Amino acid sequence: MQKPDLSLQYRLMLPLAVVLLAVMAYPLIFSAWISLHDYRLTRLTDVQFRGWQNYLGLIENQQFWTAITNTMTFVVGAVSMEFVLGFSLALLLHRVRRFQNFYRAILLSPMFITPIAVGLMFRFLLNIQLGVIPHYLDKIGIYVDWFGIDLALFSLMLIDTWQWTPFMLLMLLAGLESLPKAPFEAARVDGASPWLIFRRITLPMMRPVILVALIIRGLDAFKVFEYVYAITRGGPGDSTETILFHIYKVGFRFFRMGEAASMAYVLIVITLILVTALYWSMKRR
Amino acid sequence: MPKITLENIQKKFGKNTVLDGIDLELGEGEFTVLVGPSGCGKTTLLRLIAGLDQVSAGKILIGDRDVTRLEPRERDIAMVFQNYALYPHMSVYENMSFGLKARGVDAGEVKRRVIQVAEMLGIEILLNRKPKELSGGQQQRVAIGRAVVRDPSLFLFDEPLSNLDAKLRTEMRTELLKLHRELHATTVYVTHDQEEAMSMGDRIVVLNDGVIQQRGTPRDIYFHPVNLLVAGFIGSPSMNMLHGKISGDRFASLDGAIVVETKNLPDGDVILGIRPEDIHQPADLTAEQHGCVLNCRIDVIELLGARAIITLIVVGVELRAVIEERYLKGISEGSDLIVVFDPDRFHFFDAVTGRRLNRDRFDEEQGIDG
Numbered sequence: 001m002q003k004p005d006l007s008l009q010y011r012l013m014l015p016l017a018v019v020l021l022a023v024m025a026y027p028l029i030f031s032a033w034i035s036l037h038d039y040r041l042t043r044l045t046d047v048q049f050r051g052w053q054n055y056l057g058l059i060e061n062q063q064f065w066t067a068i069t070n071t072m073t074f075v076v077g078a079v080s081m082e083f084v085l086g087f088s089l090a091l092l093l094h095r096v097r098r099f100q101n102f103y104r105a106i107l108l109s110p111m112f113i114t115p116i117a118v119g120l121m122f123r124f125l126l127n128i129q130l131g132v133i134p135h136y137l138d139k140i141g142i143y144v145d146w147f148g149i150d151l152a153l154f155s156l157m158l159i160d161t162w163q164w165t166p167f168m169l170l171m172l173l174a175g176l177e178s179l180p181k182a183p184f185e186a187a188r189v190d191g192a193s194p195w196l197i198f199r200r201i202t203l204p205m206m207r208p209v210i211l212v213a214l215i216i217r218g219l220d221a222f223k224v225f226e227y228v229y230a231i232t233r234g235g236p237g238d239s240t241e242t243i244l245f246h247i248y249k250v251g252f253r254f255f256r257m258g259e260a261a262s263m264a265y266v267l268i269v270i271t272l273i274l275v276t277a278l279y280w281s282m283k284r285r
Numbered sequence: 286m287p288k289i290t291l292e293n294i295q296k297k298f299g300k301n302t303v304l305d306g307i308d309l310e311l312g313e314g315e316f317t318v319l320v321g322p323s324g325c326g327k328t329t330l331l332r333l334i335a336g337l338d339q340v341s342a343g344k345i346l347i348g349d350r351d352v353t354r355l356e357p358r359e360r361d362i363a364m365v366f367q368n369y370a371l372y373p374h375m376s377v378y379e380n381m382s383f384g385l386k387a388r389g390v391d392a393g394e395v396k397r398r399v400i401q402v403a404e405m406l407g408i409e410i411l412l413n414r415k416p417k418e419l420s421g422g423q424q425q426r427v428a429i430g431r432a433v434v435r436d437p438s439l440f441l442f443d444e445p446l447s448n449l450d451a452k453l454r455t456e457m458r459t460e461l462l463k464l465h466r467e468l469h470a471t472t473v474y475v476t477h478d479q480e481e482a483m484s485m486g487d488r489i490v491v492l493n494d495g496v497i498q499q500r501g502t503p504r505d506i507y508f509h510p511v512n513l514l515v516a517g518f519i520g521s522p523s524m525n526m527l528h529g530k531i532s533g534d535r536f537a538s539l540d541g542a543i544v545v546e547t548k549n550l551p552d553g554d555v556i557l558g559i560r561p562e563d564i565h566q567p568a569d570l571t572a573e574q575h576g577c578v579l580n581c582r583i584d585v586i587e588l589l590g591a592r593a594i595i596t597l598i599v600v601g602v603e604l605r606a607v608i609e610e611r612y613l614k615g616i617s618e619g620s621d622l623i624v625v626f627d628p629d630r631f632h633f634f635d636a637v638t639g640r641r642l643n644r645d646r647f648d649e650e651q652g653i654d655g
């Protein structure tokens with residue numbers, strides 16, 4: 001038998017490998033290089049090597065830590081609300097057969113709007129002077145400044161919840177419907193109350209689906225940018241300045257690319273640590 | 286007073302009536318086998334008794350408590366499902382203790398009972414395993430253990446042995462019977478396997494098309510089937526059926542091959558049923574038992590071991606007979622064979638209604654209408 005010509009395989013893979021290198025590896029490596037230099041778009045002729053200085057500088061950088069804290073608060077808050085709401089709705093809906101396609105289409109529609117449009121939409125809906133929501137709240141005697149210093153970050157979480165609960169719902173509903181029916185019937189005959197069945201049968205059996213849904217939504221929420229950009233621009237003060245918006249500001253408004261790149265790398269590390277931790281804590285039993 | 290009473294149970298799925306007018310009483314400690322072909326409504330009936338589905342009409346009583354509208358957990362019933370339905374994420378111990386904990390039995394007692402039952406079933410070394418680490422037979426035992434440990438007022442088994450291989454099946458059959466003898470728990474055992482039904486039940490209930498066809502001891506059902514459905518379903522190989530006519534106390538099959546004297550049977554179209562083991566060699570019967578002698582041609586011989594099933598052809602009609610292996614010497618497929626019948630063992634059924642026609646002493650005692 002003739003030996004298969006391995007070199008042919010590699011040669012066939014070459015074009016794709018080159019494209020991947022160009023669009024993925026090159027920017028990654030280049031940004032890593034940038035993060036080690038004092039690289040400013042305004043002073044490209046004078047790029048200095050700074051070693052770990054950019055990274056060490058972040059430890060002292062109050063704005064950076066505020067952005068990280070804001071982002072964490074946003075992720076935890078928004079994803080928790082989406083999970084609780086999405087799971088409750090999924091539990092309610094998964095046995096309803098009537099009008100199934102209709103309500104599913106309605107419930108899922110927010111997901112299909114581009115986030116920047118959602119941001120703009122809510123900017124007007126919630127605007128204290130023009131918005132229709134504050135207008136009617138005012139009529140029943142409730143005065144809320146949705147984008148004031150206390151509430152702005154929370155309002156962004158609500159918007160995220162509005163748009164992404166359907167995704168949570170979709171994942172969890174699919175999960176619920178793929179569970180085998182038999183253990184639930186066995187538990188009913190065994191004498192378990194609905195609450196006990198939920199705690200001891202539904203939740204543990206849904207564990208893998210919940211894990212995946214939380215990770216996907218968590219990672220996505222980490223990247224929150226559009227709502228901030230469309231509505232608050234990080235304000236009032238720095239109360240809604242999320243990490244991605246901060247990086248954008250430092251990099252593309254202040255042109256301090258080196259510092260921005262180092263933040264981006266720290267962000268990657270933080271995300272990896274969080275995902276791994278979440279994964280293991282859910283996986284363990 | 287019977288332990289469980291079903292009164293005129295009806296179950297419909299949409300327009301499709303799956304169970305119709307089921308009346309059943311189960312005495313304390315009785316082992317009742319519910320047998321019927323696939324799709325006849327056995328699982329549906331068990332689910333109604335367990336409370337997993339609601340009846341369309343009728344009543345279910347436990348003792349004199351009406352449980353018809355109660356949730357499963359209020360009925361104190363344990364069910365062993367056909368596919369075992371173990372909790373996949375729990376260990377064997379947790380599977381078995383779940384029901385007790387749900388009922389608020391205290392931890393020490395739970396442990397004591399689980400271990401006791403596990404020892405009884407020989408699964409104590411499996412207690413820390415997950416269901417997916419068990420063989421089919423072991424999962425089966427766990428499912429039974431989960432039911433037994435609760436000490437319920439009624440056990441329901443839904444074809445518990447159908448997923449096991451033949452050898453394990455006969456072993457488990459014996460073991461289940463032993464278990465029943467120890468526990469004396471009221472039990473409904475469902476199977477589609479008539480042989481399993483015959484070998485296990487104190488009492489058999491034959492279900493077909495959602496209607497109870499006959500109830501009685503294995504002997505009653507086998508020797509005195511009340512209609513063609515039961516006669517055809519119980520027994521393997523199944524009963525030979527010959528279309529014919531009775532006129533003036535004489536039965537003649539349509540082809541004229543079989544002619545026998547009858548007593549006290551009305552004239553008309555009938556079906557004559559003969560069990561394969563009631564077709565004999567002339568030497569087996571005394572001369573006065575030779576009601577009918579036939580000359581047949583052997584079509585196929587299937588040797589089972591000590592016995593053989595032979596397919597005979599008489600004037601274009603096929604008859605299946607079970608004979609002992611020693612008679613096979615000197616005969617072969619294609620050769621001729623003389624067989625005799627004992628007319629006392631004939632079953633006559635009305636060709637239109639399918640009901641049994643011949644009444645014998647047994648029928649009189651049971652008060653079964655002829």
Ligand SMILES: Nc1ncnc2c1ncn2[C@@H]1O[C@H](COP(=O)(O)OP(=O)(O)O)[C@@H](O)[C@H]1O
Nearest residue numbers: 298301303321322323324325326327328329330
């Ligand atoms: N949930 C259901 N919806 C509609 N029809 C059903 C349902 N469950 C069972 N049936 C029908 O009822 C009949 C009896 O089913 P089943 O009780 O499972 O039979 P068995 O257990 O005797 O094989 C079948 O014809 C089946 O199609």
Ligand SMILES: [Mg+2]
Nearest residue numbers: 327328329444
């Ligand atoms: Mg069934």
